[in-house]
Amino acid sequence: MLDNFLVVLINTGIMLLYAVPGFILSKTKLLKSEHAKILSTILLYICSPLLNIYAFQKVTVTTELSVNLLITFGFGLVTMLALMMLMALLFRKKNNDIRYRVATVCAAFGNEAFLGVPLVEAILPGFAAGAAMCTIYLTAMNILGWTLACYLITKDKKYISIKRILLNPATIGLVIAVIFYFLDWHFVSIPKVGIAFDNFITILSRMSTPLCMIALGTRLASTNMKSLFLDPLRYVVVSIKQFAFPLVIFAVVLLIPIDVEFKKAFVILSAVPSAQITQSFCELIGEGQEDSASNCLLSTLSCILTLPLICLLFELL
Numbered sequence: 001m002l003d004n005f006l007v008v009l010i011n012t013g014i015m016l017l018y019a020v021p022g023f024i025l026s027k028t029k030l031l032k033s034e035h036a037k038i039l040s041t042i043l044l045y046i047c048s049p050l051l052n053i054y055a056f057q058k059v060t061v062t063t064e065l066s067v068n069l070l071i072t073f074g075f076g077l078v079t080m081l082a083l084m085m086l087m088a089l090l091f092r093k094k095n096n097d098i099r100y101r102v103a104t105v106c107a108a109f110g111n112e113a114f115l116g117v118p119l120v121e122a123i124l125p126g127f128a129a130g131a132a133m134c135t136i137y138l139t140a141m142n143i144l145g146w147t148l149a150c151y152l153i154t155k156d157k158k159y160i161s162i163k164r165i166l167l168n169p170a171t172i173g174l175v176i177a178v179i180f181y182f183l184d185w186h187f188v189s190i191p192k193v194g195i196a197f198d199n200f201i202t203i204l205s206r207m208s209t210p211l212c213m214i215a216l217g218t219r220l221a222s223t224n225m226k227s228l229f230l231d232p233l234r235y236v237v238v239s240i241k242q243f244a245f246p247l248v249i250f251a252v253v254l255l256i257p258i259d260v261e262f263k264k265a266f267v268i269l270s271a272v273p274s275a276q277i278t279q280s281f282c283e284l285i286g287e288g289q290e291d292s293a294s295n296c297l298l299s300t301l302s303c304i305l306t307l308p309l310i311c312l313l314f315e316l317l
Helices: 002-017 019-027 035-056 063-090 098-108 116-123 130-154 162-166 169-183 194-206 208-221 225-230 232-253 260-271 276-285 289-316
Strands: none
Touching (some): 002 116, 002 208, 002 289, 035 130, 063 098, 063 260, 098 130, 098 232, 098 289, 116 130, 116 260, 225 232, 232 260, 260 289
């Protein structure tokens, strides 16, 4: 039990250190808050789809794995949609306030890819399917993110479309990754250049965590600390996202007949802090940037305590 706690604590703490360069560069005026949009574009359009390809390159096609990944997609889609709808219902009287609309999305979306992948790989080192599971979960979130989340933030129905579900970077990256997966084709099998090309994909995909945290550090440097730490709404988001939701997911996975590694990964993914991708969406659509950044910042800072505590539940699986 203590080992799990320490592994999560150390790895979460190290990931938070990635925010320090962004904070320092912003404070020294070498980075500005508007540069966060550039970082968000790189994350959404390059790192996110390549992360899907990277994850599926690490596994070999089997019927059992395929079924478990399909369960993961359905589970992620249903649970995130249910939580988002519950939050929208809870805040229905505040629907005209952008702060509450952003809080609805932040409470439902977790950082399953940019923090989830390295955490699952560190906490469950023998779980080869961990990265693929995280990216499948991320794809479910991206489908909701490019459509329902953008609609909730902007109240603009143009975001609800089949085109946005199918033609977004993460979905395109997943389609490519799944094709290679079912063909059981890996980049390393390419004569002479295979290893180099595999490294190319790996490096770009693994840039996602540092870039994510650098963007958060940049925002932290320009954030009003009073607003960040004294706004009760931020703590509502953290309490639901990092305590209530993981406890419900833990209770649910006890009833699902899948491998214990998948159950542990589900708990980890449910307990990761609010997704930085929410801030990325807000940066791109031009609404709710400060609120999404503050929610993500407080959530990410607090996860150094909440994640290790939630992972103590592993002993009961």
